[in-house]
Amino acid sequence: MKGMVFTELLSMAEHALGEAAVDDILDGLALDNDGAYSAVGNYSCGELMRIVGAISDHTAIPVPELQRRFGQWVHGRFVEGYPAFFADKPNALAMLDAIENEVHVEVRKLYPDAELPTFETEWHGMRALTMTYRSDRPLVPFCHGMIEACVAHFRQPAEITVTEIGDDHARAARFHVQLTG
Template identity: 50%
Template structure:
């Protein structure tokens, strides 16, 4: 995974717990690199999971809830640092539909080695979208948080349900329904 994800997770934790506490948590997490991450580096997802679990153990917040919180944090980071992906979108569905065909295309140009998840979207009705998230990484809750943050960014309200397919555990199906 790209190091920027790790750097931003640590920034979020420092914002919540303070720098000294985060340093102590990272020291105890037994990370391969001792917790030193750069935004341009590549690191195994297993290290991200260790960090989330360490923050969960410290805070008492469920790891999935922390991932969802981090999804919100990252969407804000993307809005601030990559406004070109948001400026021409009128709603959250437009943004979600652009991940695979626009955003990931640009990411692959910058980082050809990036291993990105796959997103397939389908609108079932004007106010309902199905989104299939496929990734070998256990980050469906992070994705859920980013969807929530997208709705908030566009000042939309709705419900999000997710379901992992037992026959295909790398796939999570999200149903997003906007309130009228």
């Protein structure tokens, strides 16, 4: 897993809890590299999940809700860092539809070793989209938060329905996004 995910998680936690609290949380874990991450490095998802679990324990925010909030945070960082991806999209559905064949193509150019989830999209008219998410990592709630933040970014009310598929423990889901406004 790319280090950017780790650095953003720690940045979000420091923003919410302060640097000292995050240092205490990391000190309580026996991490492979003592909690030092490079945005371009590669690290295990298991280590990320241990950090998420420790932040959850510290804050009493359940892990799925913490992942959702983290997805929202990361979406905001993407908007700040890569505004061109969003500039020509008329709505959230168009942006969501572009993830696999536009955004991930560019990510792979920058990081050929990136292990990205897959997104299959199916349009239902002009106001609804179903995204099927599959990953080797248990990050369905993270993805949900990213979708929520995308909808909020475009200021279009929408109903988001999440259906986990298979018994892959939060590794696959269908997100149905219906614009309501």
